[in-house]
Amino acid sequence: MTSASPAAAGAPRSRTRSGxxxxxxxxxxxxxxxxGVVLLIGITLVAFVVTxxxxxxxxxxxxxxxxxxxxxxxxxFRHQYGLDQPxxxxxxxxLWDVLQGNLGISEQSHRPxxxxxxxxxxxxVELALFAIVTSLVIGVGLGIVAAAxxxxxxxxxxxxxxxxxxxxxxxxxxLLAFYLLFFRLGWLPGGGRLDPTQVAPTxxxxxxxxxxxxxxxxxxxxxxxxxxxxxxxxxAVYTIGMLTRFTRASMLEIMGNDYVRAARLKGLPEHVVILxxxxxxxxxxxxxxxxxAFANLLSGTVLVENxxxxxxxxxxxxxxxxxxxxxxxxxxxxxxxxxxxVLNLVVDLLYGVIDPRIRLx
Amino acid sequence: xxxxxxxxAGAVAALAAGVAACGSSGSxxxxxxxxxxxxxxxxxxxSFVLKTLDPGRMFETTGLMIDRVLYDTLLTYKGSNxxxxxxxxxTSFTASADAKTFTFTLRKGVKFANGDPVTASDVVFSLMRTxxxxxxPSFLMAGITATAxxxxxxxxxxxxxxxxxxxxxxxxxxxxxxxxxxxxxxxxDSAKAASADKAEAxxxxxxxxSGPYTLTSFSTTSQVVLTANPDYWGGxxxxxEIVIRNVEPSVQKLxxxxxxxxxxxxxxxxxxxxxxxxxxxxxxxxxLFFVLSNDSKKVSTVTSxxxxxxxxxxxxxxxxxxxxxxxxxxxxxxxxxxxFLGSLSAGQGASYxxxxxxxxxAASGLGHPTVTMSYPSDLAVNGISFGxxxxxxxxxxxxxxxxxxxxxxxxxVALAGYRAGxxxxxxxxxxxxxxxxxxxxxxxxxxxVGLRAGWVKGSDPTLEALAAKAAVTTQDAARKALYQxxxxxxxTSGPFVPLIQPAQLLVGASSVKNLQSNALWLVNLGxxx
Numbered sequence: 001m002t003s004a005s006p007a008a009a010g011a012p013r014s015r016t017r018s019g020x021x022x023x024x025x026x027x028x029x030x031x032x033x034x035x036g037v038v039l040l041i042g043i044t045l046v047a048f049v050v051t052x053x054x055x056x057x058x059x060x061x062x063x064x065x066x067x068x069x070x071x072x073x074x075x076x077f078r079h080q081y082g083l084d085q086p087x088x089x090x091x092x093x094x095l096w097d098v099l100q101g102n103l104g105i106s107e108q109s110h111r112p113x114x115x116x117x118x119x120x121x122x123x124x125v126e127l128a129l130f131a132i133v134t135s136l137v138i139g140v141g142l143g144i145v146a147a148a149x150x151x152x153x154x155x156x157x158x159x160x161x162x163x164x165x166x167x168x169x170x171x172x173x174x175l176l177a178f179y180l181l182f183f184r185l186g187w188l189p190g191g192g193r194l195d196p197t198q199v200a201p202t203x204x205x206x207x208x209x210x211x212x213x214x215x216x217x218x219x220x221x222x223x224x225x226x227x228x229x230x231x232x233x234x235x236a237v238y239t240i241g242m243l244t245r246f247t248r249a250s251m252l253e254i255m256g257n258d259y260v261r262a263a264r265l266k267g268l269p270e271h272v273v274i275l276x277x278x279x280x281x282x283x284x285x286x287x288x289x290x291x292x293a294f295a296n297l298l299s300g301t302v303l304v305e306n307x308x309x310x311x312x313x314x315x316x317x318x319x320x321x322x323x324x325x326x327x328x329x330x331x332x333x334x335x336x337x338x339x340x341x342v343l344n345l346v347v348d349l350l351y352g353v354i355d356p357r358i359r360l361x
Numbered sequence: 362x363x364x365x366x367x368x369x370a371g372a373v374a375a376l377a378a379g380v381a382a383c384g385s386s387g388s389x390x391x392x393x394x395x396x397x398x399x400x401x402x403x404x405x406x407x408s409f410v411l412k413t414l415d416p417g418r419m420f421e422t423t424g425l426m427i428d429r430v431l432y433d434t435l436l437t438y439k440g441s442n443x444x445x446x447x448x449x450x451x452t453s454f455t456a457s458a459d460a461k462t463f464t465f466t467l468r469k470g471v472k473f474a475n476g477d478p479v480t481a482s483d484v485v486f487s488l489m490r491t492x493x494x495x496x497x498p499s500f501l502m503a504g505i506t507a508t509a510x511x512x513x514x515x516x517x518x519x520x521x522x523x524x525x526x527x528x529x530x531x532x533x534x535x536x537x538x539x540x541x542x543x544x545x546x547x548x549x550d551s552a553k554a555a556s557a558d559k560a561e562a563x564x565x566x567x568x569x570x571s572g573p574y575t576l577t578s579f580s581t582t583s584q585v586v587l588t589a590n591p592d593y594w595g596g597x598x599x600x601x602e603i604v605i606r607n608v609e610p611s612v613q614k615l616x617x618x619x620x621x622x623x624x625x626x627x628x629x630x631x632x633x634x635x636x637x638x639x640x641x642x643x644x645x646x647x648x649l650f651f652v653l654s655n656d657s658k659k660v661s662t663v664t665s666x667x668x669x670x671x672x673x674x675x676x677x678x679x680x681x682x683x684x685x686x687x688x689x690x691x692x693x694x695x696x697x698x699x700x701f702l703g704s705l706s707a708g709q710g711a712s713y714x715x716x717x718x719x720x721x722x723a724a725s726g727l728g729h730p731t732v733t734m735s736y737p738s739d740l741a742v743n744g745i746s747f748g749x750x751x752x753x754x755x756x757x758x759x760x761x762x763x764x765x766x767x768x769x770x771x772x773x774v775a776l777a778g779y780r781a782g783x784x785x786x787x788x789x790x791x792x793x794x795x796x797x798x799x800x801x802x803x804x805x806x807x808x809x810v811g812l813r814a815g816w817v818k819g820s821d822p823t824l825e826a827l828a829a830k831a832a833v834t835t836q837d838a839a840r841k842a843l844y845q846x847x848x849x850x851x852x853t854s855g856p857f858v859p860l861i862q863p864a865q866l867l868v869g870a871s872s873v874k875n876l877q878s879n880a881l882w883l884v885n886l887g888x889x890x
Contacts, residue, residue: 054773057773057776057777060773060776060777060780061773063497064420064497064498064500064794065791065792065794066500066794066809067420067496067497067498067499067500068780069500069809070495070499070500070503072495072499072555073495073496073497073499073500075495076494076495076496076555076556077495079556080555080556108412108581109412109413109581110412110413110415110418110561110562110565111562111565119580120582175611178612178615179615182615182619183615183618183619186619189621190612190615190616190619190621191606191608191612191616192583192584192606193583196402196404196584196604196606196621196622197402197602197604306609307609307611307612308612309583309606309607309608309609309612311580311582311583311584311607315582315607316582319581319582322739324773
C-alpha cells in the first residue's frame with residue numbers, strides 16, 4: 001500500500017546520492033517485485049476461498065432450468081471447468097496454470113480469460129486515462145486557485161463545487177449527464193466506444209484513440225474522442241473534487257512554512273512562490289492520491305460502463321460476479337491487484353523525481 | 362492572499378480545460394442515426410444475456426434472437442404466432458400415430474451462406490451435435506435420434522412419445538450448420554462431442570448457417586454485428602447490416618427516442634408509457650410468475666394443507682398484480698401461457714375471493730398461520746421485480762389472515778432451495794423451453810417443477826392420468842382439450858398458483874416495418890420489412 005507520507009510508503013532516503021544509488025534502486029525494485037508476487041498469490045488465495053464460500057453453485061448459475069436437470073450436462077460442465085476436483089486441487093491447478101500464462105476459460109464467454117481481459121482492459125484503460133488526465137488538469141488547477149484565494153469567494157466557490165463532485169453518486173450523475181448532454185442537447189454521442197456503424201481501428205494497443213491516430217484513421221479518432229468525453233467526464237467528477245480538495249489542503253499546509261514566508265519577503269513574484277516553493281512539495285501527496293485514484297478508476301468503472309455501454313473490464317467483472325464465473329472473477333481480481341501493485345510502485349518512484357531529497361533505501 | 366496574474370491564468374486554464382473537453386465535442390453535434398433513414402443499418406438495443414452463438418451451446422435470450430437469423434431450422438414460427446410451427450428448411454412433416462417418429466421433407470436448392478448445399482446429413486449432424494455436446498440446449502434432443510434415409514429427408518425418432526418435436530425443432534439451438542465447415546473447425550456430432558467438439562470459438566467468429574444474415578463480429582458484452590446474406594433462399598433481407606448493442610433499458614429508451622437505435626427490446630411498461638413518435642408493440646410475455654405452496658408435510662405442515670392452498674389461490678388479488686405489472690401484462694389463467702396451444706381463456710383463471718379464502722383458511726384449522734416465502738430478490742423478469750411482486754402478495758394474503766415472511770435471496774441462493782424442493786412457499790417464474798404445452802407437464806406431480814413444490818408422484822392420480830394421456834396425444838384439438846382440463850384441475854387444487862404474464866414490449870422507430878414480438882426469440886430480425 002501507499003500512504004500519503006513518503007516515509008510511510010517505504011520510499012525514503014538513502015544515505016548518499018552517489019555510490020550505492022543504482023544498487024539501491026535495483027534492490028528496491030527486486031524487493032517490491034518479490035512483495036508483489038507474494039501479494040498476488042495471496043490475492044488469488046483470498047479470491048478463491050471467498051468465491052467458494054459464497055452460497056450458490058456455478059453450475060446453477062450457468063446451466064438453464066432444464067439442463068440443470070440433466071446429469072450428463074451437469075457432469076460435462078463440472079468436468080469442463082474442473083469443478084469435479086477437490087477445492088484444494090482446483091486451487092493448485094489454477095496456480096500452476098497461471099504460472100504458465102493460462103487464466104482459465106470463462107464460464108460466461110467460453111473463451112480464455114486472458115483473451116477476454118485483452119479485449120476489455122484497453123477500453124477501461126482508455127477511459128481511466130482520459131478521466132485521470134482530466135482530473136489532474138482540472139483538479140490540481142482548481143486546488144491551486146482555491147489555495148491562492150484562501151477563504152475568498154473563488155475558494156468558497158471551488159470548495160462547494162468540489163464537495164459536490166465528491167458527494168454526487170456516480171450513477172445519478174451519469175444518467176443526468178446522459179440525459180442532458182446526449183438526449184436533450186445532442187452535444188455528445190450516447191453509449192459505446194464508436195458509432196454503431198463504425199468498425200474499430202486496426203488493432204495495435206486496443207486504445208481506439210491511439211490506434212486510430214497511429215493508423216491515420218481520423219474519422220475514427222474523432223469519433224473515439226467524442227465517445228470518450230461523456231463517460232470520461234462523469235468518471236472524472238469524483239476525482240476532480242478529491243484532487244481539488246487535496247491540492248488545496250496540501251498547499252495551505254506548506255504555505256504556512258517559514259521558507260515560504262522567506263521567499264515572499266525576498267520579493268519573489270507570487271506565481272514563483274506558488275509554483276516553485278509551494279506546489280512542488282505539495283505534489284508529493286497529490287501524486288499519492290492521484291495514483292490511488294487512477295487505480296480506483298481502473299477498477300471502479302462498473303456503473304459508468306454499464307450506463308454508457310462501454311465494453312470494459314467493469315462490465316466484465318459485473319457479469320462474472322453475477323454468473324459466479326470463477327475463472328473470470330479470479331482473472332479480474334488478479335488484474336486489479338496488479339494495477340494497485342504497479343501503480344504504487346510507480347508512485348513511490350515518482351517521489352524521488354518530485355523531491356530530490358527522497359531516495360530509495 | 363492577493364490575486365496574482367499567474368493565479369488568474371491558472372484558474373482560467375483549469376476551467377478552460379474542462380470546458381474544452383465538452384465544447385470540442387459539443388460543436389460536432391450528435392452522431393448520425395445509424396442508417397435509419399437509408400434503411401441500410403438497423404441498430405437494435407438490448408440488455409445482453411449472451412454467452413455464445415454456437416447453436417450447439419446457446420440457450421440464452423439474446424443468443425436466441427441472433428441465432429434465429431443466422432441459422433435456419435426445420436420448422437419455425439411466423440411473426441408472433443407461436444401456436445403452430447410453419448415450414449422453414451423442412452417444407453412438410455408427418456408424425457406417426459404413437460408420436461415417436463417424425464419425418465421431415467427438406468426444401469430443395471437451399472445453400473449455406475458459404476455456397477455449400479444444405480443436405481439431410483447437415484441436419485442430422487447439427488441436431489446430433491447439439492444433443493451430444495451436453496450443453497444447455499442438449500435437453501431438447503433428449504431421447505431423440507436423427508437419421509437421414511436420403512439427402513432430402515430427415516427422420517427424428519423418440520424413445521418415448523414426444524408430441525413436442527415439431528415445436529422443439531423450431532428452437533434456434535437446433536439451427537442447421539454446415540457439417541463440412543464445422544467439422545473442419547473441430548466440430549463433431551459424435552457421442553464424445555462434450556469433450557471432443559472444439560468448434561465453438563470458430564462459430565463465434567463465423568456463422569456456418571443458411572439464415573438471412575451472417576455473423577460479422579461478436580462480443581458478449583458490447584455488440585454483435587450481422588451482415589445480410591445476399592443469397593438467402595427466402596429473399597433478400599431488408600437491412601444490409603444489423604448491429605445489436607448491449608445497452609441498459611433506461612438508456613435504450615433515450616436512444617430509440619433520439620434515433621440512435623431503431624429497436625429497444627427491454628423497456629418495461631412504465632418506461633414505455635408516454636413515449637411518442639415510436640411504435641410500441643405490446644404483447645404478453647410467455648414468462649409466467651407463480652407461487653408455490655410446498656405440498657410436502659416434511660417441509661411444512663401449513664403449506665401442504667389443501668385448504669391453505671385454496672386460501673392462497675382465492676386470497677390473491679390478481680387484477681392488482683396485473684396493474685402492478687403494467688400495460689400489456691395479463692393474469693395467467695393457467696400454467697400454460699396465453700399464446701400456446703391449450704391455454705385457458707382470460708376468464709377461466711382463478712379469481713380473487715377474500716371471503717372464500719378466509720373460509721378455506723378457517724376450514725384448514727391453522728388459525729392465522731405464518732409462512733416464509735422465498736424469492737430471488739436480485740432478479741427482474743420483463744422489468745418486473747420479484748421483490749415488488751412478493752411484497753404485493755404478502756400484502757394481499759395478510760388481508761385474509763395469512764402472514765407471509767418474505768425471504769429475498771440472491772438468485773443463486775434462492776435457486777438452490779427451490780431446486781431442492783425445500784422452500785415453504787416460493788415465488789418464481791417459468792420461461793418456456795419450447796412453445797408447446799407439453800413443456801408444462803414439468804409442473805405435474807413427480808416431475809421437475811412439481812417436485813420442487815413437494816408434489817410427489819401419486820399426489821393426484823386423476824391429474825397424472827390426464828397428463829400421461831396428453832403426453833402421447835398428437836391431434837391438436839384433443840391436445841388442447843386435455844391441457845385445458847389439466848389446468849382447470851390445477852386451478853382448483855394443488856400447490857401452484859399462476860399469477861401473471863408480464864408485458865413483453867418492443868419499441869421501434871416508425872421506419873421499422875412488420876415489427877412483431879415473438880415469445881421465443883423476442884423479435885425475428887429477418888422478418889422486418
